Amino acid sequence: MVLESTQVFQRNTAARGKVLQAIERQTGHFTAEDLSQQLPGVGRATVYRTLGVLTRSGYLCKVLLGGNTLHYQVSPEEHHHHLVCIECDRIVDVESCEVADYARETALAQGFQLQRHRLEVYGRCPSCQIG
């Protein structure tokens, strides 16, 4: 997803540009604090605010990992599949998606306007099965 920032923000500022650049540099999941530390010139509050705006707009999504800190990641196109290890919190991304049809029907059945869906499969990863 290429972000057309004018659609999301009311004004285009230097600070938000830097936050967006930093997000693009991330690989996988990151926290607000990660970003903030990588952006000494940008206020912490601004980082949090920008993440909020981007999440509400759908560009980012929240991810729930083992700890209690909120993680973010750039939303995959429409769906978003993970294998999560319940032992070590390792995450493997899953490319394929055979759930899209079912997600659409489910949303429709309740009158929801579908935006996207996410499947998380929990289990024990190969290395944690040894213990």
Added chain:
Amino acid sequence: MVLESTQVFQRNTAARGKVLQAIERQTGHFTAEDLSQQLPGVGRATVYRTLGVLTRSGYLCKVLLGGNTLHYQVSPEEHHHHLVCIECDRIVDVESCEVADYARETALAQGFQLQRHRLEVYGRCPSCQIG
């Protein structure tokens, strides 16, 4: 899922019994603080610790809602499907599951031992579509 507490805890204590009872009284999602307030006789730390144990054991699972506070809910048998409104955070539970096979295959393909899966479908709920 009926919890055989001796399997999860090393000792059966009054405090944990009360926490379990309180969890059974909850309908849907709840936070650690919710429980703590309903259990004046039980220390806050104990509530948090017990929730941790129960989550690790699979009896509870974490749920990510709109705010930043962690919510819990009793794990449905094996899977766990939600329609989440991106506007108002309303959650509709979905009973049916046509994803189980796919989840099993996906886990297997990466050598994961499947424990359970969760599908979350995001969209705008009927009342939020009006605005």
Added chain:
DNA sequence: ACATTAATGAGACTGAGTCTCATTACGGCG
């Protein structure tokens, strides 16, 4: 009944996230 040690709970502590408010600067308009 006793010893071992898991579990408790009061309260201090941490740190993620929010709020406030004076200041800055984006962008529309004359």
Added chain:
DNA sequence: CGCCGTAATGAGACTCAGTCTCATTAATGT
């Protein structure tokens, strides 16, 4: 271009969910 309204900023105070500590209590095996 310069002006204005107001969105956005950022320093820092604040909140409160969640963790840790440690002295005390009590569940279990023998």
